[in-house]
Amino acid sequence: MSTEELARAEPAPARKGRVRRWLRRKPVRRALVVTHRWTSLVLGLFLVIETTSGAILLYNADYFRATHGGFYRHTPSEHPVSLEQARDTVAAAHPEFTPAWVSSDGGVIAVGDPAYAVAYSVDPGTGHINGSAHLEEGVMGFLANVHDCGLTCESYPGYVSWLAKPVPSIGFAWPAGTNWGLLLLVVLGLLMVVLAVTGVIVWWPGFRRFSRGFRVRTGKGRFARDYDLHNVIGIVTVPFVLMWGVTGAAFSLPPVKDAWLAITGGAPTDPQKYSFTANAAAPGMPEIGIDQAAKAALAKTPGEVRYLVTPQDGYYTVSIASAGYQPYGARAFFGGDHTVYVDSHDPTHVSDVDARPEPGPNSFYDKVFEPAHFGWLVNGWWRIAWFVLGLTPLALMLTGLSTRLFRTGSNRRRRRAREARRPAAT
Template sequence: MSGVETRVAERRVVRRRARKPVRRALTVAHRWSALILGIVLVVQCTSGAVLLYHSELFRASHSVFYRHTEGTVMRDANGAADFDRAVALVRAQDPGFAVGWAGTDDGVIVVGDVDFTEAYGIDPGSGRINDRIGLTGGVLGWLVDLHDCAFGCLRYAGAVPALNSIAPLIGITWAATILGVIGLLLVVLAISGAVIWWPTLKRWRHGFRVRTSKGRFARDRDLHNVIGIVSVPFLLMWGITGAAIEVPAVQKAWLAITGGQAATDLPQDAFRPRDTPTGQPEISASEAARIATGEHSGRVAYVMLPADSTPYYRVNVAGGYSPYEHRALYSGDVLVYVNAHDASDTKVVDAAHDRPLANTFYAKVFEPAHFGWLVNGWWRLIWLIFGLTPLALAITGTSTWLFKRRVRASKRT
């Protein structure tokens, strides 16, 4: 071996030795992240996989609510829903119902209460009330409270009031803290697992093989590695967005890293309606919806009615590209404010307007991807498969760990 070859070989040895402590540290981080998350992560991701089809399951379980005909009793000449007649019908039927919003979903007009906990479904073809249902109860409500709120959303089934209290020094609720920590640990788990898996450029193909004829340990270890590496993009997406939804600092850090604007509040968020003369008639809900679609073309998802503290309409519109298109009831992604007494006083709030590309990408793609709402049910099967990978990783990881433990025990005896 020449002197040059010797020096190259020595450098390789030095690099391998230098990488060992890093790999060892990452292995420890990976193992402890898995141990800390354990069942919690499996439950969280598995419940999230089920909730990918929340819209479909919700509609299927309330078939009477969504019954509709082809008539035009509560549709105008353009086929738009007549929200005012629907609201009047509900108030006449149930005077004690605190109407807060009206919208459309899967062919029916929906009139909901101010707390978003109950709603009436109305057939726009016949103009009749179908059913009154709870929006936050039952098994689906319990799953939403588990996955989205860590049992901290008081309006959902199974809520624990103590988890909705503010954690000291953090400024967010205990439930949000739990979900934020789970999200960050999932990020650590995904990154450390990817680094540990890396087999070098020359041997990268070995990282995708599964040795089925070498015994259970080799098979399960290879399955763990392959499943883990192919699921890293989804696990990172879920971990980052899950933590960012609960912990504002995580979202700001992500936007800063990706070149966005760390101040996440949209500049148009504050709406102060102009003063109008006393006695000025109030604009109807249907007219507010027409005004909103004139300001931003699209489909009206729902309209929040004026209240004493908010004397204006808030119209949620789903534009040509709507990342929440497949969400039940609340599918709008653009908010249009309309002064309840002045049709010319409006304001459009859209993350795609006057924002850095990183902010638009986060609001229109990255965060909605967490829920899978931006694709239909067939494409969401991809989300479902990757949503179940933590369960597969837990099974294969536990299998290899138990095998190693038995080998060590046999060596000691």
């Protein structure tokens, strides 16, 4: 019998035991430790900046609402103005402004521009314009540019032009729009995955000593305390670090999502999922309008219209928050868990792309895994847990640096002691 046949004939528990013994070998374990250590040292500061900015941005919507009280001024009314009326009011008052989308948020109707940078607020009770606001400005805008764009969003504070230059091809084509800033975000996301996987393997104490992996020795000195804290914090946050790493990299490099779906038993993402072909309209036929498009979308998928994009390529894009579980419920302006396309000339031609059946891993990724990246699926109180976990890379850097400095100092003292003993021995 060949070696391959013997391996296939070997019982599964024996194969698992071989894997555990292989991981416990000193050269293998040393290589994993070195990989974990040096990846965190080389790009650790960038990771801390990325994760810390993301932790603060968890409350970006809450901060915007709290600092723009006038924007959200609204009056109760039994006959509020519609989305289309709000759009027409802004267009008439500000002819230089190009309204491209409307959104129901915080009791008002927001009318925004094509760049998603500026929006006017309309009080639905009175129909009056409250004023305008830049959606990404100040400190939060800068942090969004760091975390979401790698400083390549030109309309945000902190834009760096050379980071926005396209990455040259190195034998294969990068996804459209890939620049140096987005490539850095992809690398950081994949690095978080590497750190999570190698961290679990390095931490693993074995089944018999499993409980020791969660203890913190507070009375054994600084090194033992920080070493244990580093291990405990790291292992507790592995699910979140893995989630943030995979989804963060997938935003700029979609094949990462397909790789994750393949590992978890899902199906590759359908490139035609978010596609819609409008019917050819007769010349001179008017569009159905925003209100009729919203009505047609709600007839297809009941719920609440969170935002609506005016016709592009012959159709409206309507985002609806359905009743019950809402994975994007806490998102400002652009919430909703169902994307519905409505033909701009035929209200009977409608498609709800999020109602199509998908494998379980795909639905989990779209409805739980990805929105969990931003904390949009929970309210502000629950997001405190996301905020604390988002700061753990900073704690890991500090505890790892502390243990590293302690070891370096100990080695230096031992070396000096050996050098001091040599002349006496001579």
